[in-house]
Amino acid sequence: MDRLKREFSTLTIVLIPVAIALNIAIGTLVLNLKVPLYLDSIGTVLVGALVGPWAGAVTGFLASFVWTLTGLFPQAIAWVGVAAIIGALAGAFRSGDWWEKWWKSILAGLITGVIAAILSAPIAAYVFGGVTGSGTDALVALFRATGLDMLGANMAQGVVSDPIDKAVTFFIIWAILRALPGRLKARFSGD
Template sequence: MKRRNSNSPWSLNFNTAVLILIPAAVGINYLGKVFVGILKLPLWLDSIGTCLAAVLGGPIIGAICGATNNIIYGLTMDPISMVYALSQAGIGIVVGLLSYYGMFKGIKGQLFCGICAGLIAVIISTPLNIIFWGGTTGNLWGDLVYAWALSKDMPVLVASALDEIIVDLPDKMVVIATVMGIYNGLPKSLLSLYQSNSKIECLD
């Protein structure tokens, strides 16, 4: 995907399409988080809406959707979730910028974006995990890696980062692949509502 002749990536256009996109993206995130929590999957799947909103509406819209999801989830399910609004906002900004600058084209581009989104989540979330959870993530699979790392006398910071990496990197790969599948399936008439000032080259 590549955009040309567009406004700044930081420009905002709260048209009807964007106003509909925000609650839809938040809902997708929320359902993904609940789904994973019920099934105890080794992923998060709570940023599909964030990344889709970032690709369609830009980094600020992606950040708004991601942060809003965690705030709502925190108010209704788990209060600590609210602090991770920072992570979701970071993911939305990174994915929105990568999309704007045409970094999604091809499988390699998607892998690169998945890695970048995963790393920004690790960078932001690891200190939060240490502050609020002693370094764990609450994901069974990641926390097993955390326990193993501590048993090898690794520092808590390293163990916590590994905990995040083992979950976030594959998660963001799946999320980005899902988002691009959704994006490529959307009609051009709908895409034009979000990218009226952009020329889009769809993925092959």
């Protein structure tokens, strides 16, 4: 309870909507740049890394609702749990100085990506019939053609796409954390 209170200072409450807007603004910017990444959890990872796992989880959770409310990607709400876990993991990596070295942040991103892929696959496979209505469906078709079942094909698609995306996301946040003055970072920290 104490930790929860410390993580949700007024500064955190104003940070979270900004982080959600970053998810959406950067997510759409990256889509227009036509790079095979999403970066649509970058704000969530930022909150986790700056404040802690609870604040990260809440950011991911609420970001899914906001994606749905804007009508840009209403299916986002189905992956609300995965979004929360990504934020929680970004916060959990604060212990054990994962955020100190650039290569450690990339490693943390890869781990988060694999976990996200494994958790997302059953939702796509069982709720949406194996598709997400986006470009990655082509990969699912490819893996189905190699003989994998629907869950396997969705997991394989996730393991191909998600770890790279999360590694880039975590690396960018690592660079941001380095650029921020320590005094400012200390004010966000929920430790």
